[in-house]
Each structure stands twice: as structure tokens, then as C-alpha cells.
Amino acid sequence: MSVQTKPDRVTVRMYNVGFGDAFLLLFPGPERPFRVLIDCGTHSASPRPRPISEVVEQIVTDVTDEDGQARIDVVVGTHRHQDHVEGFRQAAWGDVEVKEVWMPWTEDPNDPEARMIREKQSSSARQLCLALERLDADPDYLALAANSLTNEKAMRTLHAGFKGSPRHRFLPLKEGGSAIETDALGQVRVNVLGPSRDPEVIRDMDPPAGESYLRLLGVNEEASSARSPFPASWQLSVEEVDDNPGLKAAIALDKRDRDRLARQAAVDAFALAVALEKAVNGTSLVLMFELGDAHLLCPGDAQWGTWHHILSDTALRALVERTTFLKVGHHGSHNGTPKEFVETLQERRKAEGASAELWAMISTHPIKMWKEIPKAELVEGLEEATKRVARSDAGDKSPVSGFSHWDDAVIEAEVPIR
Amino acid sequence: MGGGSRSAKTRCGCFHTPFASRNAFFDPILDAVCFGYFTADTEKPGENLPGQTVFTCLSQDIIAHEVTHAVVHRLREHFLDPTNQDVLGFHEGFSDIVAIFQHFTFPGVLREAIQETQGKLNQAGPMIELAAQFGHATGRGGALRTALDDPDPKRYQDVVEPHARGSILVAAVFDAFFASYQARIEDLLRIATTGTGVLPEGALHPDLVDRLAGEAADTAQTILTMCIRAFEYLPPVDITYGDYLRALVTADFDLVAEDGAAQRTAMVEAFRRRGIFPEGVISLAEDSLIWAQAVDVAIEPMPPLAIQLQMASSALGFQARAGGARASGDPINKQAYAALHAWAVKHAAALDLDPETKVEVNGFHATYRVRPNGELVIELVVQFVQMLSTLDDSRYGGLPLRGGSTVVASADGDVRFVISKPLPSKTIREGKRQEAESRRQRQLAFVGRHDAEDAAVPWAGEDYFKGRMQVKDFRVIHQGLIG
Numbered sequence: 053m054s055v056q057t058k059p060d061r062v063t064v065r066m067y068n069v070g071f072g073d074a075f076l077l078l079f080p081g082p083e084r085p086f087r088v089l090i091d092c093g094t095h096s097a098s099p100r101p102r103p104i105s106e107v108v109e110q111i112v113t114d115v116t117d118e119d120g121q122a123r124i125d126v127v128v129g130t131h132r133h134q135d136h137v138e139g140f141r142q143a144a145w146g147d148v149e150v151k152e153v154w155m156p157w158t159e160d161p162n163d164p165e166a167r168m169i170r171e172k173q174s175s176s177a178r179q180l181c182l183a184l185e186r187l188d189a190d191p192d193y194l195a196l197a198a199n200s201l202t203n204e205k206a207m208r209t210l211h212a213g214f215k216g217s218p219r220h221r222f223l224p225l226k227e228g229g230s231a232i233e234t235d236a237l238g239q240v241r242v243n244v245l246g247p248s249r250d251p252e253v254i255r256d257m258d259p260p261a262g263e264s265y266l267r268l269l270g271v272n273e274e275a276s277s278a279r280s281p282f283p284a285s286w287q288l289s290v291e292e293v294d295d296n297p298g299l300k301a302a303i304a305l306d307k308r309d310r311d312r313l314a315r316q317a318a319v320d321a322f323a324l325a326v327a328l329e330k331a332v333n334g335t336s337l338v339l340m341f342e343l344g345d346a347h348l349l350c351p352g353d354a355q356w357g358t359w360h361h362i363l364s365d366t367a368l369r370a371l372v373e374r375t376t377f378l379k380v381g382h383h384g385s386h387n388g389t390p391k392e393f394v395e396t397l398q399e400r401r402k403a404e405g406a407s408a409e410l411w412a413m414i415s416t417h418p419i420k421m422w423k424e425i426p427k428a429e430l431v432e433g434l435e436e437a438t439k440r441v442a443r444s445d446a447g448d449k450s451p452v453s454g455f456s457h458w459d460d461a462v463i464e465a466e467v468p469i470r
Numbered sequence: 471m472g473g474g475s476r477s478a479k480t481r482c483g484c485f486h487t488p489f490a491s492r493n494a495f496f497d498p499i500l501d502a503v504c505f506g507y508f509t510a511d512t513e514k515p516g517e518n519l520p521g522q523t524v525f526t527c528l529s530q531d532i533i534a535h536e537v538t539h540a541v542v543h544r545l546r547e548h549f550l551d552p553t554n555q556d557v558l559g560f561h562e563g564f565s566d567i568v569a570i571f572q573h574f575t576f577p578g579v580l581r582e583a584i585q586e587t588q589g590k591l592n593q594a595g596p597m598i599e600l601a602a603q604f605g606h607a608t609g610r611g612g613a614l615r616t617a618l619d620d621p622d623p624k625r626y627q628d629v630v631e632p633h634a635r636g637s638i639l640v641a642a643v644f645d646a647f648f649a650s651y652q653a654r655i656e657d658l659l660r661i662a663t664t665g666t667g668v669l670p671e672g673a674l675h676p677d678l679v680d681r682l683a684g685e686a687a688d689t690a691q692t693i694l695t696m697c698i699r700a701f702e703y704l705p706p707v708d709i710t711y712g713d714y715l716r717a718l719v720t721a722d723f724d725l726v727a728e729d730g731a732a733q734r735t736a737m738v739e740a741f742r743r744r745g746i747f748p749e750g751v752i753s754l755a756e757d758s759l760i761w762a763q764a765v766d767v768a769i770e771p772m773p774p775l776a777i778q779l780q781m782a783s784s785a786l787g788f789q790a791r792a793g794g795a796r797a798s799g800d801p802i803n804k805q806a807y808a809a810l811h812a813w814a815v816k817h818a819a820a821l822d823l824d825p826e827t828k829v830e831v832n833g834f835h836a837t838y839r840v841r842p843n844g845e846l847v848i849e850l851v852v853q854f855v856q857m858l859s860t861l862d863d864s865r866y867g868g869l870p871l872r873g874g875s876t877v878v879a880s881a882d883g884d885v886r887f888v889i890s891k892p893l894p895s896k897t898i899r900e901g902k903r904q905e906a907e908s909r910r911q912r913q914l915a916f917v918g919r920h921d922a923e924d925a926a927v928p929w930a931g932e933d934y935f936k937g938r939m940q941v942k943d944f945r946v947i948h949q950g951l952i953g
Contacts (some may be wrong), residue, residue, distance in 0.1 A: 080706040192929075196929055251485060281523045281525075282506065309500055310501055312499060313499070313500065315808070316495075316497060316504060322926070322929075323926070324931075325929075326925050326929055326930075327925070328926065329929070330925035333925075355925060356922050356923040356925075360628075382928070385927075385928035386921060386922075386928055387921070387922055387923070387924070387925065387927060387928065390922055391918065391922065417892050421932075422928065422929055424928045424929070424930070424935070425928045425934075427928070449643075
């Protein structure tokens with residue numbers, strides 16, 4: 053039934069959800085392992101190796117004790133992207149007993165600043181998706197934007213849906229250091245490395261203003277021509293200009309110029325979708341779990357701003373440099389893991405040789421329209437730092453030593469504690 | 471509304487273009503400045519009517535800023551190629567500098583500001599804020615930008631976004647302005663306070679306000695002129711703030727050797743406080759900062775034909791720029807450029823140019839300046855640019871490796887300064903070869919930094935990736951900040 057773990061190992065199970073994340077961490081405990089579930093979701097544009105309901109079933113089975121009750125000590129929702137939370141829609145979660153739920157501080161219902169960011173991101177996502185649909189825009193852009201739509205059901209599960217009245221923590225806290233005080237995980241030490249409350253990092257959470265979407269939609273078009281600041285008598289149509297040689301010479305704009313002007317005035321749908329994606333990724337919770345020699349870094353989808361903050365802080369940097377297990381950020385994209393960090397890991401391997409143990413897991417699936425995820429150079433860079441790099445989409449056809457493969461459903465790593 | 475000035479034609483056109491957007495920008499391809507209009511934020515409109523129509527073309531600051539972009543682009547077309555962290559910041563910062571110093575040309579506003587701040591112009595207020603109406607109307611709760619900052623070298627290390635980086639340059643120049651202004655009004659304040667240095671509470675005497683305003687306006691004009699003159703002493707590509715500081719000091723020293731108002735010292739100090747140091751100088755003393763004079767270089771004067779043609783054409787009035795692939799049909803200019811090109815190739819080594827790469831003459835003009843003693847100084851400035859293609863190397867993101875030299879000569883053609891950014895080449899002299907290689911490394915490192923921060927890279931197609939460092943227009947730069 054439930055998955056056990058060896059007394060001197062931390063077990064990490066990566067569930068194959070396609071392009072998405074679902075990780076279960078198991079730390080040795082007195083009667084049963086301490087269990088941490090980090091995210092459960094798949095991108096709407098992702099191929100599904102198996103339906104998410106099956107994945108959830110598998111997870112629940114893995115955490116069900118002998119008495120038939122499913123228990124998870126900590127559920128973490130790193131950020132509210134679909135590919136990280138969509139799986140929490142499943143009804144099965146209602147029967148799972150959870151002690152604590154951890155989310156980024158931007159999810160705190162009682163924090164006014166958090167509420168502002170949340171609402172801005174939610175409404176931006178809604179408006180952008182609406183605009184892109186109405187315009188029949190490139191489906192790639194819509195897929196990109198749809199990931200940021202708030203999944204009400206999933207968020208409700210995280211906030212109020214588990215059994216056992218879990219304690220909710222919105223991290224990091226305003227005051228205090230990076231360490232979390234909790235007795236839910238026994239001797240395991242946890243540090244929160246992001247998202248910072250630094251104004252620079254918060255700025256990254258700001259999606260583009262709503263006005264852009266409305267213009268994209270052309271919603272304001274009729275309204276604006278009705279109350280155009282220019283009286284009709286001053287407005288000229290293109291034909292009127294073309295028919296009047298004097299006027300045409302005076303204005304001196306040929307068709308190519310006019311086309312360029314029109315393009316300049318148009319809104320860049322791609323840029324908006326990217327900015328929105330970046331804004332939500334900016335809220336990613338970055339956690340470091342430590343037990344003995346096992347140092348597990350789970351950065352969600354944190355991008356440049358958060359990483360920069362971590363690597364510029366001496367204490368936080370020292371912390372991440374001890375990583376023995378890395379959940380590779382943002383499905384292996386170029387900016388989910390800074391080059392600087394990979395180089396540090398490579399140097400560690402050179403200095404310490406085989407004793408520098410490192411496991412890396414990438415939960416990802418190639419999607420045709422997005423050729424740069426996962427980034428080949430990043431995977432190669434990680435492979436230089438360690439032989440133990442596993443991808444969820446590799447299946448058991450090319451097993452990587454150091455991991456256990458269970459069909460193509462789960463890949464398991466065992467990270468030494470001593 | 472939009473305004474356009476065409477390089478091929480000699481007149482400027484203004485025309486209406488409906489452009490409903492919270493943006494204004496210079497488009498280098500259309501060679502036009504485009505001004506958008508929009509409705510003010512309904513919830514936080516500041517001093518505007520909620521939902522009021524705001525025209526960016528009516529903002530003094532926005533006009534000055536955008537037109538300056540156009541002028542800079544005209545003078546240095548390669549300053550839109552982000553080959554290092556400072557390039558785009560320079561474009562933005564310089565445009566802000568011109569816009570802010572324009573404020574000092576309005577005597578009424580200046581006098582009012584002096585009265586309100588009791589002469590302390592380095593306080594928040596309309597004199598040192600940019601685009602206040604725009605800022606309020608877009609719900610920012612304040613002006614778009616300001617000339618004040620808390621000098622912090624760390625910011626210069628970290629900040630990359632062009633407007634924010636530009637603000638560092640603006641703050642440095644304004645710092646120097648304020649220091650100069652304070653030095654100038656010292657005696658006035660001594661008189662006004664009979665030595666105590668403490669001004670009385672309440673309104674200042676109108677005579678004092680007039681005198682202070684006069685000094686402020688003069689100082690602003692002096693500093694702005696210094697900033698503009700420095701242009702002649704800038705390399706044609708790959709500008710850094712350090713280069714600009716050297717150009718500022720060189721230009722001012724060249725014209726006004728005696729450091730009367732200590733403005734050069736103030737400028738150097740202001741840059742130093744923000745961690746801006748030129749490369750390859752041994753100290754911050756004036757002698758070290760001034761571009762090396764070309765006295766030792768064995769190089770014959772510029773071709774007399776070119777000089778004569780330039781003088782003749784200057785006398786006839788402003789002509790379009792011509793040269794290299796964009797030579798205009800004008801036969802006079804073509805001759806001058808041919809002569810200069812031959813001269814550059816002949817003296818490639820002395821001019822830090824690579825003889826094995828094509829040399830493009832990117833601009834040639836005369837400058838006319840008046841010394842404080844009334845003496846007219848005429849000088850000649852020519853820019854040579856070279857390029858190494860990087861089309862098959864995606865590490866450069868679509869920007870070629872460019873090098874070149876700005877050559878400043880006296881009116882009789884004697885070369886006085888060679889301000890160079892060398893290309894990596896075997897024939898260039900040793901010292902410059904290292905500089906060329908580190909320039910190349912810096913350009914690559916900047917692309918790496920851009921990639922690390924650019925959220926679009928994972929999602930974008932190959933086209934975007936190949937040309938990701940090319941700045942197509944300013945609209946894109948502004949989009950990060952506006953709308």
C-alpha cells in the first residue's frame with residue numbers, strides 16, 4: 053500500500069504528469085515516513101501519459117496507511133499555475149488527511165498586498181484569454197495564457213479542501229529568518245528561499261496592465277470612436293488622402309509606413325502572454341529540505357528575480373550550494389535554473405569528485421510549439437555536474453542508474469541522509 | 471498625433487495618427503516620433519480628471535525626451551545596439567537629461583521652484599521630475615521618473631532595465647549640476663544671510679530669487695551644453711557610461727581649460743559616487759580621464775579635399791548624412807567620403823582599425839564652438855565603423871560585433887583625438903587587442919544576462935531567438951514600463 057523509505061535515505065517520487073509537476077518526498081519517521089507532496093498538475097497543452105485522475109489515485113495509494121487512511125504531513129502548492137495545481141481539483145483529495153498546507157505569501161487571504169497581486173494576476177489572465185479567444189489568435193499564445201487562469205476548484209482544495217483541518221502557512225513570513233518552525237516533519241529542517249518580499253521581486257509579479265487586454269480585444273474600439281477626442285470634421289480616411297495629391301504629398305506616408313504604424317499601435321499578444329506567465333512564476337515558493345546529509349532544493353518555477361535574490365544573499369547562497377537533490381525548476385527551461393548555479397554544481401563535482409553526490413529530476417514533456425523546454429544545454433550542463441539526471445518523459449526505456457523506474461508512471465530517487 | 475523628420479527630405483512633417491496608447495516613442499525605421507493618447511486612470515488619476523483624455527504630444531517632457539532619442543539616433547545610429555549594459559540606458563538617460571534641463575528654461579517656473587524650495591533645487595518638485603501628468607494619469611501616484619537618487623554603486627552593478635539604468639546617469643549629471651549651482655550661489659547666500667548661512671523662514675526676497683534663478687538657469691545651460699558637446703568625443707559604437715564621463719571631461723577641458731566652476735570635478739565625483747568608472751584609466755584625475763591626445767601618432771592630416779568640401783557644404787546649409795552603403799546621390803558628399811575612406815585605410819593601424827575588414831565612413835561634420843574668451847574653434851569629426859558578422863553564432867543574439875573610431879581633428883586636418891573601440895584583429899596594437907577581446911567577452915556576457923532574465927526565451931520561436939538582442943524600436947523598450 054503506502055510507500056516506505058529506508059532509514060538512511062530520503063525517497064523522492066516524481067510522478068509522470070507530462071508537462072507539469074507532482075513530487076512526493078518521504079523522510080524516515082517513527083511509525084511511517086513523513087510525507088511532503090509538492091504540487092500536482094499538468095499543463096493544458098501537454099500530452100497526458102496518463103490522466104491526472106490516475107496520477108492522483110497513485111499518489112493517494114502511496115500515502116495510504118495500514119488503517120486505510122491516506123495521510124500527508126505537508127502539501128505544498130508552489131504557485132497557482134495550472135501545471136502545478138490542476139490535479140487538486142480531483143474529489144479524492146477530500147479524503148486525504150493533511151497536517152499542513154504551505155503556499156506562497158501571495159496566497160494569503162488576509163494580506164492586502166497579496167490580495168492585490170492575486171486579483172491583478174487572475175483578472176489579467178481572464179482578460180487576456182478572453183481577448184485571445186475572441187481574436188482567434190495563435191493557439192500557442194492562448195495555451196501559454198491559459199496556464200495562468202485561476203483554477204477555482206483546485207485552489208479551494210488547497211485552501212480548505214483536505215481532511216483534518218490542516219494548518220495553512222503562507223511563506224515566507226514577514227518577519228523572521230528563512231527557517232520554518234514546524235513539528236510536522238520531525239527532525240527535518242526547512243528553509244524558505246523565496247518568493248522574497250523585496251520590492252524588486254514583487255515588481256516581477258506585476259502582470260501587464262488590464263488596459264492592454266481591452267485594446268487587444270478591441271472592446272474599446274466602438275466606444276473610443278464614439279468619444280474620439282478628434283471631431284469628425286478633422287478626421288480623414290485613407291481614400292480621402294490618396295485622392296488629394298496635395299494632401300498626400302504633405303502627409304508623405306506610403307502604404308509600408310502606414311502598415312508599420314498600424315503594427316506599432318497594435319498590442320503584442322505574445323509579449324503579454326509571456327509577461328503574465330512570468331508574473332505568476334514570480335510567486336513560486338522555493339523550499340530547501342534538510343535532514344542529515346540530504347539537502348533537497350525544490351524551487352517550483354522560480355525565475356531570474358527570485359534566483360538572483362537567493363544567489364546574492366550570502367547565507368541563502370551557502371544553503372543552495374549544499375544541494376544534493378535538485379528538482380529542476382520550470383520543467384527544465386533556460387531561466388528556471390541559472391547558469392551560475394549549474395556552474396557551481398559542476399565545480400563542486402570537479403573539486404569533490406564522486407563523493408559530491410547530486411540527484412537531479414526534471415518533470416517535463418516536450419511540446420512541439422515550445423522547442424526550448426527543456427533546454428538541451430541546461431540538461432547537458434547538469435549532466436556534467438552529475439550522472440544522475442532523470443527526466444519524467446524518458447520512461448523506463450532508458451533507465452538512469454541511481455533511480456528506480458516504475459513503468460513510465462513514477463521515477464524514484466533515494467537520497468542519502470548519512 | 472505624430473511628427474516626422476525625414477533624413478532624405480529636408481523638411482519636417484507633423485500629422486495626425488490615431489494612436490490610442492499610453493506610450494510615446496521614436497521609431498527609427500519610420501524616422502518618426504509617435505505620440506499616443508489615452509484616458510486617465512479612473513481610480514488614481516492624480517491631478518487629472520478621472521477618465522480625462524491625456525495627449526502625450528502635449529507634454530513638454532515627453533516631446534523633449536522622444537525627440538532627443540531621434541537626435542541621438544541621427545548622431546550615432548549604433549547606439550541602439552545593446553552590446554553592453556549601458557547602451558540602452560545611455561539612450562534613455564541622455565534623453566531624460568535634455569528633458570529635465572529644459573525645465574530651467576522657463577523663468578517663471580524656475581523662480582517659483584526656487585521660492586518654494588528656498589533655493590534647494592535638489593528636492594522633490596516639478597524642476598527635477600519628469601512627465602508628472604503622465605505618471606499621475608497612469609495611476610502611478612507620482613511622476614514617471616525623477617532626477618534624484620540615493621547614490622549606490624550596487625545599483626549600477628545590478629540594474630539592467632534601460633529606464634532604470636538611464637536614471638543612474640541622470641542622477642549623476644544632476645548631482646554635478648546641483649554641486650556646481652551650490653558653489654555658484656555660495657556668495658549670494660553669504661550676502662543674503664550676512665554670513666550665518668541660514669536663510670530666514672518664509673518667503674525669500676524677490677531680488678534674491680531672481681539672482682538664484684539666474685544662476686540656476688546659467689548652470690543648467692552650462693551643464694547641458696557640456697553634456698551635448700561630449701557627443702563629439704564619443705566612440706561610434708558600444709558606449710559605456712565610463713566612455714561618456716571621459717567624453718564629458720575631454721570636451722569641457724578642450725574648450726575651457728581653467729576649471730572655473732569646478733564642474734568637471736563635480737561630474738567626476740558624481741559618477742564616482744555611483745560606482746561608474748571608465749575602463750583602462752589609472753586614476754580619476756583629470757589628466758587620466760581625458761582621452762589620449764593623438765600627438766605621438768604618425769598620421770598625416772585629414773585629406774584637404776574632404777575638409778574643403780565639408781566647409782563648403784556646411785556653408786550651404788544642413789545636408790543629409792551620407793557615407794558607405796547609404797551614400798546619397800549628392801556628388802560633393804560622395805567625393806569627401808571617398809577621400810576619407812582612402813585615408814582611413816591608409817592609416818588603419820594608427821586609427822585602431824582592422825585593415826582586413828571593410829571600413830565604413832559613418833559620418834563627417836564640422837563643429838563650431840566659442841571659447842569663453844570669444845574665440846571660435848572649428849573642429850572636424852569623422853566616424854569610422856567596422857563590423858564582424860555573427861549571423862551563424864546564436865550566442866550573439868543577432869547583433870554583430872562592431873568596432874570603430876571617432877576621429878577629432880582641428881580645422882586644418884591635424885588629428886587630435888582617436889577615440890576607438892577596436893575589433894579583435896591580429897594587426898591591431900597589443901594594448902588594444904586585449905581591449906578588443908574583453909569587449910567581445912562583455913558583449914557575450916550581456917547576452918547571457920539578457921537570456922537569464924528574458925521570460926520569453928523558453929516560449930519563443932527560432933526567429934525571436936536568432937534576433938533577440940536586436941532592438942527593433944523603442945516601443946518595445948517602453949512596453950516594459952508602460953501599459
